[in-house]
Amino acid sequence: MNDELTKPEEALRMRLFIKLQSQKRADRENARYYRGLQQVGNLGISVPPDVQAFAFPLNWCRTYVDVLGERQEVRMILRAGETAEDSELRRDWEANDLDAEQHLFNRDLAVYGRAVLSVASNPVADGRPIIRVESPCDIAVEIDPVTRATSGALRIYRTETGQAEHMTFYLPDRTIFYTKQHGRWTPQTVSKHNLGRVPIVMAIARRMSGSWSGESMLTDLKPLVNMAGRVMLQLQLAMETVATPQKVALGVNRDDFIDENGNPLDPWDTYLGAVWALQNKDAKVIQLDAASLSGFHDTIKALAEQASTLTGLPVRMMGQSSANPPAEGAIRADEARLVKQVERLNSTTGAAWAWALGIAERLRTREWSADGKIQVHFHDPATPTVAQRSDAIQKLNGGRAVLSQRGSMIELGYTQQRIDQELAWIAQEGGEFGLERDLT
Incomplete structure (x- = not known):
């Protein structure tokens, strides 16, 4: 078993391990925003700490990501110059249930700013190569800025408690599997694939020139979601206090506050009582007008409009629908930015799927004949x-x-x-x- 790493390979593994640790915090935050589990903060001036537990966000982050993913559907897989779908590539696709797996890939790309595919040979006789969507939270990839090829990748496998127990180190000629024993990573097996490239494909969202790190599609949306969460928290507090009509009782005494059995009641507990009977004929009960909540509603609407501007989502998808449904032409015009975003995301994901299918074909045929010759076509992302x-x-x-x-x-x-x-x-x-x- 040739598990010895050269000095450059060992240095690469250490860089990947450090990169894997450094991206954990941002990944965890983005995942919490997508799930609507982020902490909703407040200034602590008008909201008592006891009310903080009732805070909840308007989960525009999940709405944005899911709307993008709902419009990313692979239609056909072609070879360059062909008009009919390639049956072998389609069999590789279907053997790995990629019609379902592509949704995971699309979601990862939008939430984390990167998505990762791994390709491996199938141990089953005559089995199709395995194409798998990997969690970008557990894998780090390094790209050579000169050749633009993947230098290596490191995959960590964790238990349900979060402990790292297994590790896979991907190199252009071999893959090394490690197990943690007594606090040290020990190589167990080596798979020599001799592909000449790392069997890992990474797609990156919002990549800048000269950089190989992605950016979450939620970055610009998170501050607005935070503010909307604070507004909703204050709205809840207002609903329980100033939004409820207040009563003022004049000319009453403690004997007026008794129940039907003659037992005394706390005057402050009788606010919601159905019947008030007062002994003093001159006593008065005055109801004060409740505070209007329209200011909160207007603020939420304004934030939704700003979120629509940042994301390209029609404002009707942010919960601000009009009484009359828009006409067909208006819908297509309203979704113009959203459709263009999906088309650009499709160009990124389509390239990744094409490279992964090319590596799978190399494992299946032992020939490099698909480089740059596979095209992944998507359904029209506009409202059909x-x-x-x-x-x-x-x-x-x-x-x-x-x-x-x-x-x-x-x-x-x-x-x-x-x-x-x-x-x-x-x-x-x-x-x-x-x-x-x-x-x-």
Whole structure:
């Protein structure tokens, strides 16, 4: 077992270990914001400490991340220059349940600013390579700024109590598995893959030129969420105090505060009593007007509008809906920034999926034939309207053949299996549509 590391490799492992520790704090904070578990602070002036336990945030962070992820759906996997989906790449995709796993990848990218894929050979005979979404909180990746290739990666496996027990060190030619014994990391097994590259693929959100570290999509939103949380906390306090009409009783004495059995009551506990009976005919009970809560509502609305400006989410998605639903054209115009954000995220995630599928093919065929030749296509991230898309296809096919039947089905978002079945049915039915006008 060749588990000896060269001095540069040992230095790389130490840098990755330090990087893994340094990113923990930011990752934990971003995860708490996504889950709506962050601490809602206050100045301690108007809010008593006892009320702090009732604080809760308006979870705009989860809304933002989930809306982005809901519009990131892989449609087809093609090779460069081809128009039909590649069956082998699709089998790799389906063998790893990546239709479901892609949602984890998209969420990690938005929450943490980076997402990671690992590729490994399958120990099962004739099994497809394993493509797995790794937690970016437990893995550190280093990119060579000169070659732009991954120099190495370090993956830590923790128990439910958070203790690190296993570690995997990924290198371009081999992968080394460690176990912690008596406080020291001891190599256990070595897998020589001889890929010539690290079987780890990382996608980065909001990357700046010259930097290989990502930024969470929640960075700009968090201060607004903090302020909205404080407003909601103060709103709760106002609802229990000044927003409830106050009563002033004049000309009463302690004998007026008794229950139906004649037992004395605490005057301060009778505020919510259904019936008040006073002995003194000149006694008066005056109700004071409650304070208006419209100021809190207006503040929340203003914060929602600012959050909409930062994120590109339509303000109706921030809980500020109008009485009348917007028209179709208005919806598409309202979502223009959101759609462009998703398209840019798709270009990042699509490149990562393409590289991962290329490594998987290398493990399966032992040939490098897919570099830069795999394209991942996504569904249109705009709000889909069946009538609009069908009308567009019909107009494109009117007068002259602009699209083949297969192309029309692709535009409608059909899967490859659905397309094949439809073409088979068309051929069976015969008639003027019996022959497919395929331009591929």
